Amino acid sequence: PTTTLQDIIGHAKEYGFVFPSSEIYDGLQAVYDYGQNGVELKNNLKQVWWKAMTQLHDNIVGIDAAIFMHPLTWKASGHVDGFNDPMIDNKDSKKRYRADQLLEGKAEEYEKNGELEKSQALLAKMGALLSAEKLDEVRELIIEENIVCPISKTANWTEVRQFNLMFSTQVGSVAEDSSNIYLRPETAQGIFVNFLNVQKSGRMKVPFGIAQIGKAFRNEIVARQFIFRMREFEQMEMQFFVRPGTEMEWYENWKATRLRFHKAIGLPTEKLRYHDHDKLAHYANAAVDIEFEFPFGFREIEGIHSRTDFDLKSHQDLSKKKQQYFDPELGEDGKAIGNYIPFVVETSVGADRLFLAAFCNAYTVEKGEKERTYLKLHPALAPIKAAVLPLVKKDGLAEKAQEIANSLKSSFRTVYDDGGAIGKRYTRQDLIGTPYCIAVDYETMENGTVTIRHRDSMEQERVTIAELKEKIGYAVSM
Numbered sequence: 185p186t187t188t189l190q191d192i193i194g195h196a197k198e199y200g201f202v203f204p205s206s207e208i209y210d211g212l213q214a215v216y217d218y219g220q221n222g223v224e225l226k227n228n229l230k231q232v233w234w235k236a237m238t239q240l241h242d243n244i245v246g247i248d249a250a251i252f253m254h255p256l257t258w259k260a261s262g263h264v265d266g267f268n269d270p271m272i273d274n275k276d277s278k279k280r281y282r283a284d285q286l287l288e289g290k291a292e293e294y295e296k297n298g299e300l301e302k303s304q305a306l307l308a309k310m311g312a313l314l315s316a317e318k319l320d321e322v323r324e325l326i327i328e329e330n331i332v333c334p335i336s337k338t339a340n341w342t343e344v345r346q347f348n349l350m351f352s353t354q355v356g357s358v359a360e361d362s363s364n365i366y367l368r369p370e371t372a373q374g375i376f377v378n379f380l381n382v383q384k385s386g387r388m389k390v391p392f393g394i395a396q397i398g399k400a401f402r403n404e405i406v407a408r409q410f411i412f413r414m415r416e417f418e419q420m421e422m423q424f425f426v427r428p429g430t431e432m433e434w435y436e437n438w439k440a441t442r443l444r445f446h447k448a449i450g451l452p453t454e455k456l457r458y459h460d461h462d463k464l465a466h467y468a469n470a471a472v473d474i475e476f477e478f479p480f481g482f483r484e485i486e487g488i489h490s491r492t493d494f495d496l497k498s499h500q501d502l503s504k505k506k507q508q509y510f511d512p513e514l515g516e517d518g519k520a521i522g523n524y525i526p527f528v529v530e531t532s533v534g535a536d537r538l539f540l541a542a543f544c545n546a547y548t549v550e551k552g553e554k555e556r557t558y559l560k561l562h563p564a565l566a567p568i569k570a571a572v573l574p575l576v577k578k579d580g581l582a583e584k585a586q587e588i589a590n591s592l593k594s595s596f597r598t599v600y601d602d603g604g605a606i607g608k609r610y611t612r613q614d615l616i617g618t619p620y621c622i623a624v625d626y627e628t629m630e631n632g633t634v635t636i637r638h639r640d641s642m643e644q645e646r647v648t649i650a651e652l653k654e655k656i657g658y659a660v661s662m
């Protein structure tokens with residue numbers, strides 16, 4: 185039997201990875217909390233990304249911008265006027281849907297029935313109508329395609345309306361003084377408005393990049409599929425500033441680099457693919473998604489966009505502050521290339537979506553004489569790297585095991601566990617993806633050796649205590 189999203193949600197909750205937010209009040213839709221193991225896995229993902237994007241590049245640095253930004257930021261970026269989803273309500277069930285998702289669902293149905301052309305024609309038509317803002321015709325298309333509400337089973341639809349995805353709130357305590365501001369819907373703008381600050385203070389030369397990890401907020405109309413689509417989530421973005429005319433080269437370059445990253449953290453090649461955008465956002469001249477095969481199908485985990493000079497230029501127009509870079513390199517005419525607004529290639533991945541991808545991929549149920557469930561996470565991502573388990577508590581074994589655990593702790597997350605039969609303790613670690621279990625037995629007391637039990641193969645290997653740190657450390661670093 186194949187893994188379902190329900191299996192994933194159940195496992196994530198039972199073993200301390202992800203809980204519904206404020207669950208004792210029946211939860212808050214599309215908001216989730218990370219538990220004791222989830223926070224470790226998520227932190228590991230963020231660290232691996234941060235290292236891959238900053239530490240390993242001489243020309244990329246990081247920042248941490250505030251969530252609140254001047255409201256004009258979102259005017260310049262196009263979010264105030266254009267960050268909308270088309271929504272439609274069913275009059276009988278009173279349920280709200282995203283019009284584009286209803287049509288995409290229908291197209292997927294065609295595709296499953298082998299009617300590929302019909303599916304593609306529908307998507308193309310939908311894309312054209314939405315970009316032209318022909319919302320009445322989008323509604324007509326939904327009715328024409330006989331799409332019914334899954335709850336009421338009727339096609340009694342309201343008109344299609346645009347719904348802005350930004351959350352807003354007030355700053356200032358006195359009503360007259362307060363002004364509306366937004367919770368950022370993407371981290372990118374914090375980078376754009378700091379472009380010159382970083383460039384000047386860091387003496388950065390184009391091409392260079394700025395990376396950031398941080399929370400973003402979107403009032404998603406339809407939030408299903410667990411942490412795939414949340415209202416509060418975390419993005420890991422990098423904006424790479426390049427000389428105009430070189431952007432396609434960099435776009436191809438980042439496209440390849442980012443796919444390699446996903447493979448390096450353990451996502452298998454056959455579960456990853458590129459998906460080129462047919463319909464480009466207002467700011468882009470090329471865009472591709474990296475998709476991962478979730479239990480509910482191939483879906484976007486990361487976007488790579490060639491954003492032209494759209495953002496810097498709009499900020500320059502609205503703020504009246506020049507957003508130019510002086511390029512000292514010599515052109516063909518022997519003179520410095522001089523001032524220009526750089527073009528931007530961005531890579532944008534959701535930390536939560538990547539978490540879900542890594543978690544789904546790791547979740548393994550092995551049939552056989554005895555069924556075994558374990559998380560085959562890359563050791564660098566595993567919440568706990570090593571568990572030290574004394575075979576029995578007596579005869580000094582417990583103390584010895586504790587001593588070994590203490591000696592490993594400062595290098596990587598290590599736990600000590602002496603509760604219950606050793607088989608049960610192995611199972612506990614399997615369920616949260618611990619790659620190494622170190623058993624301390626009577627031989628340890630005699631000759632200073634322990635066994636390492638490998639999570640995926642369950643094979644055991646005898647090594648000296650002195651070898652442990654290097655052996656495990658090597659495997660868990662990335």
Ligand code: ATP
Nearest residue numbers: 402412413414417484485486487532533534536537
């Ligand atoms: P989608 O089409 O799925 O709504 P998007 O194209 O709007 O996503 P971008 O604006 O390109 O997404 O954001 C970049 C990345 O941020 C996405 O690839 C995804 O990993 C993540 N992301 C976007 N929206 C959400 C969300 N509501 N919940 C979790 N992650 C998200």
